[in-house]
Amino acid sequence: MSRKIRRKLFSNFMLFLSFITAAYGIFWLFWILGSLFINGFKYLSPELVYLDPTPAGQEGGGLRPAFVGHLIITSLATVIGVPMGIMAGIYFAEYGRNSKFFMTLRQITDIMVSTPSILMGAVVYAVLVRPVGHFNGFSGAVALALLMLPVIAITTDEMLKLVPKEMREAAYALGAYKWQVIKDVVMRAAKVGIMTGVILGVARIAGETAPLLFTSFNNNVLTFDLRDPMASLTVTMFNYVMGPYHYWHQQAWAAAFILTMGVLLLSILARVLLHRNLLEPLFYIVRSITGKKGG
């Protein structure tokens, strides 16, 4: 009997430990988000968005070039990276499913998702910055697009996998070409899933700093020219945190707050989109069961 109690107690103790670890994880999340809220909100001001930075050491000013540059670089990267990624993903899911070679390539793509992002910056620097002779915004967008490519390819593949085979077969039976099946059946069915993947990809690159450090670099002046160095929120934050002035730190906090909120909103949006899509069949089943009972 006592042995049984001892086992029971030990089991409960270990489960309590696992509860503690979960609490530990949540504790850090709240601490980080909490201090971000408190410090970021305190220094948030409209001037941050519409004023240019003042010369170093002179209080005031804002981060307008960084906000604009960040938007430009991120959207350009999305425009470049998303089509490439979706096309690669379609091939993995629709054509390469039975080919060992392409399935290996898919695993390698999955590995590329986790490669150090700073190396993308170094690679793009060698190709697009050094030959030109100066940092430019375009190279930053390319570096981010290359980071995005594997992420989008893998999520697209995963989402297309969820489309039932019968739907494809029904279309083939009607004499559709493969591209028609992909365009009108598979893509339509997986639309929401692919959108989710794209949003997650954008959220991922929007917070990246390392690949931009030596591609788009930084700029104190507002510019729309992709051939010039272009400021981004993350690189500006990096410089401001390392810098000596107190008001720089405050602006870095505010920028961090805005950036984090944006990224978190995107990932929550993706979750909501995905889960509505996933739960729909479940709801359907529940409805049909309850409907039968009622009738």
Added chain:
Amino acid sequence: MEEVAYAEKTLKEIRTRGLFLERFLKFSFGFWALFAGLLFPILAGLILLYEARLAIEKFGFIHFLTYTNWDPVAEDFGALTMIFGTVVSTILSMLIAAPVAIGIAIFITELAPNWFKSIVSTAVELLAAIPSIIYGLWGFFILTPIMATKVEPWLQEKLGDVPLIGKLFQGAPTGVDVLTTSLVLSIMIIPFMASVVRDAFNMVPPIMKESAYGLGATKWEVIRQVVIPYTASGIAGGLILSAGRALGETMAVTFLAGNNPQIPKSLLDSFTTITVALANQFTEADTDIYLSALYYVGLLLYLVSFTMLGIAKFMVLRLEKRWKV
């Protein structure tokens, strides 16, 4: 008769167009698949190799790996300090993160009631979504002062006199050191690790757990003797995967490491890692050989992280395959 001929002609046109699109789309999709999975990784590696050629010629392989001096002025480079820093911070953060991540995975899959399960997994996923520079900024402004004034002096007082371990806590507590870096790094990789381990746990067929329960096993015994052995390769894969991520993490580490090219003698020493060196020195590199040496360490990082992630992938896949059969 004319109408039939006309219809035949249109049909033929449609068919040629359809076949053309078929081939064209297959080709272009295939190209990007090839690019993402083969050309891009190889090209990236080759570019790094090409840019590193000067340093490779000048410093060789073994010498570069084992030499501690990093002197841009004398153009004398060795990568040991960075490699050592990367390895140490990765291992330490793994030591902190692994038990926590496994605990969280156990909590989510076996313990939590459904409503709480979703809260914890959302929290963990949000933790993963926070950009890494935010970790760095938070660590630098919030955690570093606390480590320097409270935690590290306390650790020194309690553990400083213990033989062997005490050595690890020598030196002035500045907060910008191995300990803080590893702590922040561990917080960053917990979500990745927890989600891989959780997915692995979810793959255990319920019938295996149920039969153990049927024999009278307690919950912990089921986890310890059924779930964990069954998912061992998945757990190991998850651990290595997160180690691969920690290796290449840049922004969280850059603020906290101190960018000091030395072998840290204690946990409270500042140090440097490959990524820190790249982030801080890349734009300052004014000579070809300096830049080339940086590319050389970048190449090493690329190869090591690619290999580690590949091994991790392989282990996770093995688990998935077993589950399918």
